[in-house]
Amino acid sequence: ATDAGVNKATRPLFKKIRTPKAMVDLGEEKLRDAIKTIGLFRTKAKNVIALSEILLRDYGGEVPADRDLLQSLPGVGRKTANVVMNMAFGQPTMAVDTHVFRISNRLMLAPGKTVEEVETVLEKRVPEDFALHAHHWLILHGRYLCKARLPECWRCPLTDLCPFEPKSVA
Numbered sequence: 294a295t296d297a298g299v300n301k302a303t304r305p306l307f308k309k310i311r312t313p314k315a316m317v318d319l320g321e322e323k324l325r326d327a328i329k330t331i332g333l334f335r336t337k338a339k340n341v342i343a344l345s346e347i348l349l350r351d352y353g354g355e356v357p358a359d360r361d362l363l364q365s366l367p368g369v370g371r372k373t374a375n376v377v378m379n380m381a382f383g384q385p386t387m388a389v390d391t392h393v394f395r396i397s398n399r400l401m402l403a404p405g406k407t408v409e410e411v412e413t414v415l416e417k418r419v420p421e422d423f424a425l426h427a428h429h430w431l432i433l434h435g436r437y438l439c440k441a442r443l444p445e446c447w448r449c450p451l452t453d454l455c456p457f458e459p460k461s462v463a
Contacts, residue, residue: 294331302328313345313354340368358382371408375428385424387415392435393428399439399457 306327310316316324325338344366348354356377357363363374375388387393389408393415397403403414419427435441438449439457446452 294333299331302330313348316341316345317349337368343367344369356381358384360386371412375412379425379428383425385416385419385421386428387412387419387424388428389415390432391441393431395441396431396435396439399444400451400455
């Protein structure tokens with residue numbers, strides 16, 4: 294699912310549903326209905342309800358500020374756990390999605406064969422002052438400039454630093 298699609302589907306939902314208890318009370322069927330425009334909505338709804346039940350039962354309705362605990366929740370992988378750690382708890386984590394992975398390898402900023410390798414190198418190389426937002430900047434750079442198939446090198450401010458070829462021309 295794209296960020297835009299998820300935001301469009303969840304914006305009205307999150308105006309009403311503000312807690313894990315409210316999510317559980319909504320129920321899986323109504324949640325499915327609210328997010329049916331998102332890919333894999335049935336699985337996502339099931340996971341969100343299960344995750345909400347666990348938050349209520351095991352964490353007093355609070356989201357844990359620990360990557361391993363977050364990843365133990367249904368539907369939460371490493372990238373999501375890193376986003377939560379970074380944005381909700383101010384931890385200098387790197388959420389490596391396809392854009393961040395591509396940019397890190399193309400720019401040789403954090404070359405790696407796996408998401409975890411790229412994440413580890415980024416966490417070492419990105420200065421502390423930029424750690425809270427670096428993954429967002431990399432995502433945006435990959436989404437709008439350094440695209441997978443047709444990178445827009447002609448308008449990129451990093452061409453002098455980038456070893457990637459060919460440099461496209463407008």
